[in-house]
Amino acid sequence: MKSKLEILKENLDKAFGKKLESMRESLGQLTIVIAANNLLDLATQLRNDQTLGFEQLIDLCGIDYSRYRNGRYDGPRFAVVSHLLSISNNWRLRVRVFAPHDDMPILPSLIKIWNSVNWYEREAFDLYGIIFEGHPDLRRILTDYGFIGHPFRKDFPLSGYVEMQYDSEKKRVVYQPVSIESREITPRVIREDRYGGLKH
Template identity: 50%
Template sequence: MGIDKLQQALSDILGEQILSLTEHVGELTLEIAKESLLEIAKLLRDKDEFQFEQLSDLCAVDYLTYGQDEWSTRMASSSGFGRGRKSRKKTNQWEKPRFAVVYHLLSITLNQRLRVKVFVEEDSLMIPSVIQIWNCADWFEREAFDLFGLLFEGHPDLRRILTDYGFIGHPFRKDFPVVGNLEMRYDEEKKQCIYEPVSIEERILVPKVIRQS
């Protein structure tokens, strides 16, 4: 099925449940509400027009600093990175929720792909788990929980998967300090590794730059 036919099928079948449906560089992105996630996910898997039997990837996105840069410029400069330590400047106004969960779907049968995006409010981080629809979502959802703090309702074993035991915070959030919150060292007296508040000063060495065309 071509991308135009897929786009039309999505519009016909999902109708008003679609919050947005956009095409960019030959890829479709479907935005839906989290309340209709499970219903639509089942349709995308089971409907003859879709047949998205495989979840290729699930990831989270933090839009906290979207459109903000530390150093606005139109060209390279030799004046150093000092300006990068100034407060961020907003170049775009982000009006949607802070977090999003993105599902990358593949139909092997019809040789087509679809990106599904669901936004999650910062004060309500719960979103339904799709593990009963695509079983491979298990570790993907655990990763998003570990790194971003998103909670997948219905997941049978939602625990950290990448960070260490006792890790504090979620390291892929944009407000998580680059140097972390804790550092580990070996204590000669206690003869064991201990955790202490990090002693490194956080600073911007290579500022984020958004060059306007």
């Protein structure tokens, strides 16, 4: 008897064939890679085709591959991974889509297919700078309105670019250059035999 994962693989292969760039199994779950220009058509079919039946998008996140494999990766920099759930068929699927351009990552919004993606796409835009074409309200969701940059990008400095401080004379919050100096923290190695009252 075939497992649910084997049935799902067969159904995906039958529905999409060569339209899938890849299909891989890991940790008991399938991940498919779809080209950006096929995303909306294939996502609609993932939802509407009863042999697949992915009624719900339960998560979406951005990924920056710029330092993947210690910088030895030479593929596209930005990707979006969506996690889909089929309640009727009781299975899950990961869908990965790479943005075609690294300098301006743009992907089509999935909001007309799964409206639950609204805030997930806003989060990926805010933290990675990925633009979702067709999103009705693409604006920052976690950082401040005046925030500069996208903090989950691998080239974003840990200290940020600016810091906020309340100016009592101006009676408002002001932005100023970061005053934190970068430093290297070396962990303390404890070599005492009776440290903390413990006997070794």
